[in-house]
Amino acid sequence: MATGFADFDVLLLDIEGTVCPISFVKDVLFPYALNALPKLLEQKWDDAELAQYRDAFPEEYRDDRAAFEAHFRDLVARDVKVSYLKALQGYIWKAGYASGEIKAPLFPDVAPFMKEVHASGRKVMIYSSGSVPAQKLLFGHTNAQPSDLQPLILDWFDTVNAGLKANVASYEAILSSHPDVPPGRWLFLSDNLQEVEAARGAGMQSVPVVRPGNAPLPDEHPLAKVAVDEFKLASS
Numbered sequence: 001m002a003t004g005f006a007d008f009d010v011l012l013l014d015i016e017g018t019v020c021p022i023s024f025v026k027d028v029l030f031p032y033a034l035n036a037l038p039k040l041l042e043q044k045w046d047d048a049e050l051a052q053y054r055d056a057f058p059e060e061y062r063d064d065r066a067a068f069e070a071h072f073r074d075l076v077a078r079d080v081k082v083s084y085l086k087a088l089q090g091y092i093w094k095a096g097y098a099s100g101e102i103k104a105p106l107f108p109d110v111a112p113f114m115k116e117v118h119a120s121g122r123k124v125m126i127y128s129s130g131s132v133p134a135q136k137l138l139f140g141h142t143n144a145q146p147s148d149l150q151p152l153i154l155d156w157f158d159t160v161n162a163g164l165k166a167n168v169a170s171y172e173a174i175l176s177s178h179p180d181v182p183p184g185r186w187l188f189l190s191d192n193l194q195e196v197e198a199a200r201g202a203g204m205q206s207v208p209v210v211r212p213g214n215a216p217l218p219d220e221h222p223l224a225k226v227a228v229d230e231f232k233l234a235s236s
Ligand SMILES: CSCCC(=O)C(=O)COP(=O)(O)O
Pocket: 014, 015, 016, 017, 025, 029, 081, 086, 127, 128, 129, 130, 131, 134, 135, 138, 165
C-alpha cells in the first residue's frame, strides 16, 4: 500500500511534473516536434495523413504553410494546451519513439507504484493535457523494466475526452465514465495545484507531488502540507 493516502480504488496520474520531469517535456518532446515540423510540412502538407491534424487548426492557418508553422511555434513557446496542437505533437513524436530517439524517463518510484496498484486489483488511469495517442506512446516507451507499461493502464483522459485540467467539470466527466467507482475512491496525483483543487472540487482525493525540477509549492498554500515527495509513492 502507498503511504499517507486514504484507501483508493483508482489511481489517476498526471504526466508532466508527476511521472516524468518537466524538462523531458520542455527540453526533449517539444523541441523534437519543432525540429521535425518544417520537413513534415514540406513533405506532407497535401497528404491525407496530415489533413486530419491540419484541418483541426483554426481556419486562418489551414491553407497557409508559413502561418501554420508560425502558429504552431507560438503555441509551443507559450505552452498552450490546446487539443489541435497536442494531437499534431503526438503524431510527430511517434517517429521519435519508434526510432528509439525518445524514451520517457519516469521517476524511479512510478513504475513500482503502478505495478503495486495494478497487482492489488485496483485501477491505474492517466489524465494529461497531452493527447491520448501521445500518452500511449510515452507509457509504451519508458525507461522502466519492462519498457511498455500500457498493460497496467485501464483508461486514458485528455482535453478532448475530459476537458481542461483546471476545470472541476473535467473530473466530473472522468468520474461519469466510471460510475462504478465513487468519487472518494479516486486518487489524483499532479504537480499542479489548480488541477489538484479541481479534482478535489469533484470529490476525488488529490494531493500535489513534489519532484526535482518542479517549481516549489507555495509554503502558505494549505495543499503544500499534504504534498508527497519522490520515492514515497511506493511502499517497496
Ligand atoms: C502525453 S506526453 C506530452 C505531455 C504534454 O504535451 C503536456 O502538455 C503535459 O501536460 P500534463 O497535463 O501532463 O502536465
